[in-house]
Amino acid sequence: MRIATWxxxxxxxxxxxxxxxxxxxxxxxxxxxxxxxxxxxxxxxPFQLAGYxxxxxxxxxxxxxxxxxxxxxxxxxxNFGDGPVxxxxxxxxxxxxANGAEEDFDPSREARMVSAVCGGIRVASIYAPNGxxxxxxxxxxxxxxxxxxxxxAAEAVGTTGPSGxxxxxxxxxxxxxxxxxxxxxxxxxxxxGTHVSEPERAALAALxxxxxxxxxxxxxxxxxxxxxxxxRAGMFHKNQGMRIDLLYxxxxxxxxxxxAEIDREARKGPPTPSDHAPVVIDLDTAGVxxxxxxxxxxxxxxxxxxxxxxx
DNA sequence: ATGTCCCAGTCTCTGGGA
Numbered sequence: 476m477r478i479a480t481w482x483x484x485x486x487x488x489x490x491x492x493x494x495x496x497x498x499x500x501x502x503x504x505x506x507x508x509x510x511x512x513x514x515x516x517x518x519x520x521p522f523q524l525a526g527y528x529x530x531x532x533x534x535x536x537x538x539x540x541x542x543x544x545x546x547x548x549x550x551x552x553x554n555f556g557d558g559p560v561x562x563x564x565x566x567x568x569x570x571x572x573a574n575g576a577e578e579d580f581d582p583s584r585e586a587r588m589v590s591a592v593c594g595g596i597r598v599a600s601i602y603a604p605n606g607x608x609x610x611x612x613x614x615x616x617x618x619x620x621x622x623x624x625x626x627x628a629a630e631a632v633g634t635t636g637p638s639g640x641x642x643x644x645x646x647x648x649x650x651x652x653x654x655x656x657x658x659x660x661x662x663x664x665x666x667x668g669t670h671v672s673e674p675e676r677a678a679l680a681a682l683x684x685x686x687x688x689x690x691x692x693x694x695x696x697x698x699x700x701x702x703x704x705x706x707r708a709g710m711f712h713k714n715q716g717m718r719i720d721l722l723y724x725x726x727x728x729x730x731x732x733x734x735a736e737i738d739r740e741a742r743k744g745p746p747t748p749s750d751h752a753p754v755v756i757d758l759d760t761a762g763v764x765x766x767x768x769x770x771x772x773x774x775x776x777x778x779x780x781x782x783x784x785x786x
Numbered sequence: 787a788t789g790t791c792c793c794a795g796t797c798t799c800t801g802g803g804a
Contacts, residue, residue, distance in 0.1 A: 747792095
């Protein structure tokens with residue numbers, strides 16, 4: 476079973492590239508971030524034609540997360556189950572609620588998390604806030620968002636699946652934090668900014684503390700391979716990037732992983748690539764009991780225009 | 787090199803975000 480995560484930087488602009496990548500990499504589950512679409516604009520049909528169901532959670536111009544799966548999608552959760560997100564186009568909350576004024580900035584009210592059970596594993600696609608500048612209100616909001624993610628993960632770990640056993644958990648996405656100095660092209664150049672600060676790395680450690688580990692790093696102990704490169708200044712061609720797209724997994728999933736890689740080729744285009752590359756893991760399926768519950772569920776899970784219950 | 791790409795609205799340019 477192949478699971479991948481990819482910040483596509485606009486699913487509208489990247490749909491052709493995503494279709495080509497699905498054909499080439501054939502993931503069973505693809506977690507996407509920064510779709511930058513409303514749910515009503517989510518491109519269900521191209522995914523259906525490629526054999527995937529799509530679960531999309533968006534707000535319009537900014538953010539937006541999705542899960543494409545060809546091994547079923549059930550038990551969806553959006554926005555940690557916390558209710559409606561802000562509509563960035565109108566400034567109003569989807570379905571009513573508080574507005575998005577800057578003084579009310581709270582990234583947990585944005586479309587940054589969607590989860591479902593796919594192929595017998597609970598997966599979550601997350602897009603962490605950028606943070607902009609250390610100690611800015613946006614940075615404080617980023618740390619607060621990680622606390623919400625960690626609280627949700629603590630509840631999700633150990634959930635019982637339909638077969639009666641513990642349901643594995645994969646939290647994949649754009650974490651906007653490089654876990655260690657091995658995950659940045661130059662520690663001196665990066666230090667002082669966001670993505671590498673001690674509080675951000677402590678937030679990742681707290682998340683791992685609920686029982687998660689870094690799937691890619693466990694398979695590839697050597698640094699120097701990154702998942703994001705700035706579009707500017709030839710950063711990609713100089714391999715000056717960061718590894719900020721991560722797959723955090725529970726031990727039962729970690730023990731099944733047989734391969735992990737970052738698809739650097741996908742960062743090249745043509746025509747215009749995302750500034751992120753996909754991160755891929757392969758899980759051994761031997762010994763995993765067949766469960767008609769998730770195969771048969773191949774439901775036509777459409778883009779949802781209202782949040783699902785916290786499950 | 788303040789370097790590029792994406793979006794919506796003011797709409798063939800500008801401003802905000804990453």
